[in-house]
Amino acid sequence: EVQLVESGGGLVQPGRSLKLSCAASGFTFSNYYMAWVRQAPKKGLEWVATISTSGSRTYYPDSVKGRFTISRDNAKSSLYLQMNSLKSEDTATYYCARHVPFAYWGQGTLVTVSS
Amino acid sequence: DIQMTQSPSFLSASVGDRVTLSCKASQSIYNNLAWYQQKLGEAPKLLIYNTNSLQTGIPSRFSGSGSGTDYTLAISSLQPEDVATYFCQKYYSGPTFGSGTKLEIK
Numbered sequence: 001e002v003q004l005v006e007s008g009g010g011l012v013q014p015g016r017s018l019k020l021s022c023a024a025s026g027f028t029f030s031n032y033y034m035a036w037v038r039q040a041p042k043k044g045l046e047w048v049a050t051i052s053t054s055g056s057r058t059y060y061p062d063s064v065k066g067r068f069t070i071s072r073d074n075a076k077s078s079l080y081l082q083m084n085s086l087k088s089e090d091t092a093t094y095y096c097a098r099h100v101p102f103a104y105w106g107q108g109t110l111v112t113v114s115s
Numbered sequence: 116d117i118q119m120t121q122s123p124s125f126l127s128a129s130v131g132d133r134v135t136l137s138c139k140a141s142q143s144i145y146n147n148l149a150w151y152q153q154k155l156g157e158a159p160k161l162l163i164y165n166t167n168s169l170q171t172g173i174p175s176r177f178s179g180s181g182s183g184t185d186y187t188l189a190i191s192s193l194q195p196e197d198v199a200t201y202f203c204q205k206y207y208s209g210p211t212f213g214s215g216t217k218l219e220i221k
Contacts, residue, residue: 044202045153047212050210095159101204102159105160107158
């Protein structure tokens with residue numbers, strides 16, 4: 001059974017950093033592109049980042065480019081999202097998902113950016 | 116950037132009704148379209164991919180169609196458990212989601 005389990009969310013002040021993790025199991029992690037998708041409270045879904053199987057290629061929308069960094073450790077079947085210079089508009093539940101289409105999602109981890 | 120527009124934003128229908136949800140792209144996305152169902156408090160679930168391919172385990176009352184810029188999700192006979200918000204997503208030239216259609220039972 002495919003499982004994706006996010007962790008690392010919490011309350012953080014504007015301008016600070018936070019790193020999210022996603023532990024994958026039930027499939028050969030190194031064979032798949034992976035992604036982060038977020039959802040602000042009572043809002044829609046927004047793709048945040050994608051990483052290739054080896055980690056050599058990464059993709060971001062303009063809204064997070066230069067602030068967020070996606071990475072992976074295939075030996076640990078783990079996905080990461082380093083978020084720097086956080087803003088209030090980054091407040092959301094962050095999901096990791098197997099790319100694309102996103103057939104498998106984690107349960108999400110809530111990030112709240114507030115002073 | 117290709118924009119995705121869903122309509123209607125809100126839909127109320129009766130159990131047993133046939134329901135159709137629309138998703139329009141600002142330019143052709145060459146059938147690279149998926150539909151997701153999100154129930155309250157849950158992660159999204161993939162229903163349809165490649166415009167009309169049913170994801171494993173999804174009931175056959177769900178179907179997808181379309182081409183070019185115009186796509187549709189149909190539910191042939193609405194069930195109470197279908198209450199959810201439905202999002203379309205294109206994955207041609209990067210993933211972008213529509214704003215969603217909230218479906219309720221009348």
